Amino acid sequence: MALMPVSDALAAVLAGAEPLPEETVPLDQAYHRVLARDVAARRTQPPQAMSAMDGYAVRAADAATIDSQLTVIGEVAAGRPFAGLVGAGEAVRIFTGGVVPAGADTVVIQEDTVADGKRITIKEAAIPGRHIRRAGVDFAEGEVLLRKGARLTERDLALAAGMNHPHLPVQRRPKVAILATGDELVMPGATPGPGQIVYSNGYALHALARQEGADTVDLGVAADTLEATTAGIRRARESGADILITSGGASVGDHDLVQQALKAEGIAMSFWKIAMRPGKPMMHGRFDAMRVIGLPGNPVSSYVCAFLFMVPLIRALSGRTVIHHRRERAVLGRDLNANDQREDYLRTRLERRDDGTLIALPVNHQDSSLLANLAAAQALLVRAPFAPEAEAGTQCEVLLLPV
Numbered sequence: 001m002a003l004m005p006v007s008d009a010l011a012a013v014l015a016g017a018e019p020l021p022e023e024t025v026p027l028d029q030a031y032h033r034v035l036a037r038d039v040a041a042r043r044t045q046p047p048q049a050m051s052a053m054d055g056y057a058v059r060a061a062d063a064a065t066i067d068s069q070l071t072v073i074g075e076v077a078a079g080r081p082f083a084g085l086v087g088a089g090e091a092v093r094i095f096t097g098g099v100v101p102a103g104a105d106t107v108v109i110q111e112d113t114v115a116d117g118k119r120i121t122i123k124e125a126a127i128p129g130r131h132i133r134r135a136g137v138d139f140a141e142g143e144v145l146l147r148k149g150a151r152l153t154e155r156d157l158a159l160a161a162g163m164n165h166p167h168l169p170v171q172r173r174p175k176v177a178i179l180a181t182g183d184e185l186v187m188p189g190a191t192p193g194p195g196q197i198v199y200s201n202g203y204a205l206h207a208l209a210r211q212e213g214a215d216t217v218d219l220g221v222a223a224d225t226l227e228a229t230t231a232g233i234r235r236a237r238e239s240g241a242d243i244l245i246t247s248g249g250a251s252v253g254d255h256d257l258v259q260q261a262l263k264a265e266g267i268a269m270s271f272w273k274i275a276m277r278p279g280k281p282m283m284h285g286r287f288d289a290m291r292v293i294g295l296p297g298n299p300v301s302s303y304v305c306a307f308l309f310m311v312p313l314i315r316a317l318s319g320r321t322v323i324h325h326r327r328e329r330a331v332l333g334r335d336l337n338a339n340d341q342r343e344d345y346l347r348t349r350l351e352r353r354d355d356g357t358l359i360a361l362p363v364n365h366q367d368s369s370l371l372a373n374l375a376a377a378q379a380l381l382v383r384a385p386f387a388p389e390a391e392a393g394t395q396c397e398v399l400l401l402p403v
Helices: 006-014 154-162 201-211 226-238 258-264 299-318 371-376
Strands: 022-026 055-058 069-076 090-094 106-109 113-116 119-122 144-146 167-171 175-181 215-222 243-247 268-271 283-287 290-295 327-332 343-352 358-362 379-383 395-400
Touching: 006 268, 006 283, 006 299, 055 069, 144 154, 175 201, 175 226, 201 215, 201 243, 201 299, 215 226, 226 243, 226 258, 243 299, 258 268, 258 283, 258 290, 290 299, 299 343, 299 371, 327 379, 343 371, 343 395, 358 379, 358 395
Parallel strands: 069 090, 175 215, 175 243, 243 290, 327 358
Antiparallel strands: 022 167, 055 090, 055 106, 069 119, 113 119, 268 283, 283 290, 327 395, 343 358, 343 379, 379 395
């Protein structure tokens, strides 16, 4: 099979990806969930005119001149309105959040008055409407303030609470099952034997999926046998996974058994070679509703492919409004050689000049096994296939990595 362009591969991964079914969750469980429907306010906020300061509610005409004197006829605190009417020459003591009593049209802050028993003297001329939060200044009943497809922030939750919503309609979280393969893998903390390495890919994959709002299922590490790999794929189906991510065994060597196992389980493959670096041996297929992404085993290739393909798929199934990574403009900090037929994603450090210019500095060693360079990078610099040599100072595009 010829190498598939990255854009075509991503289109294949996202083909037919629709938001998962809606469910309702309590407000305190809705953080970073994705709204399934628009949400409108169930009340007006504030429902009545409220004082923004501690002071006195008065008629502006009675306090228009300095040294005007008014009689205090009552008091208003938050949650304790004044039932009477403010008439000529009268004032009501009011505290922040108190309902402005009928008849009053301004609040004179306490610092601009001198109190003497039931009398106050005005020391700063009043202005109509000053220090009053009018009814509905925040939002009105029926106003749509939270939109379908938004991933809810902590600020959104505060707004939803103020709108009087104890529950919110959200899309179901995608379930991502992650299966590693390889006889050479041992878990962190173990002592690797001859030819063995410490398993690292899964930790990044689980974290990346969860950061995007997915639930994850750890299927462990399968031995390099067709039976073990097939059993892992079956466990993914039994778990109800929406996405199966395999790590390792995606190439064409004698011990790369993932493609054989997927086909043996009836999973239709749409591609297994991509024109990208790192990550050429990546696979994609489907089994009914379960989507499969077979990642390479090299840790950098595994992460970059997951970032480019798994993340948008999770976002699409989650119902997110924004699915694709946004490319940022930067300036090359060093020269780059011409590119070949594969699209490059170079691990890159970023620096910000005093004038705000973003400088992209690709790391010197781009081997797909180097985890330290991946951890030190803040972005992936994107180079198109057959891109010519590029000198320092020229424009480039980067994808920012999660922080």
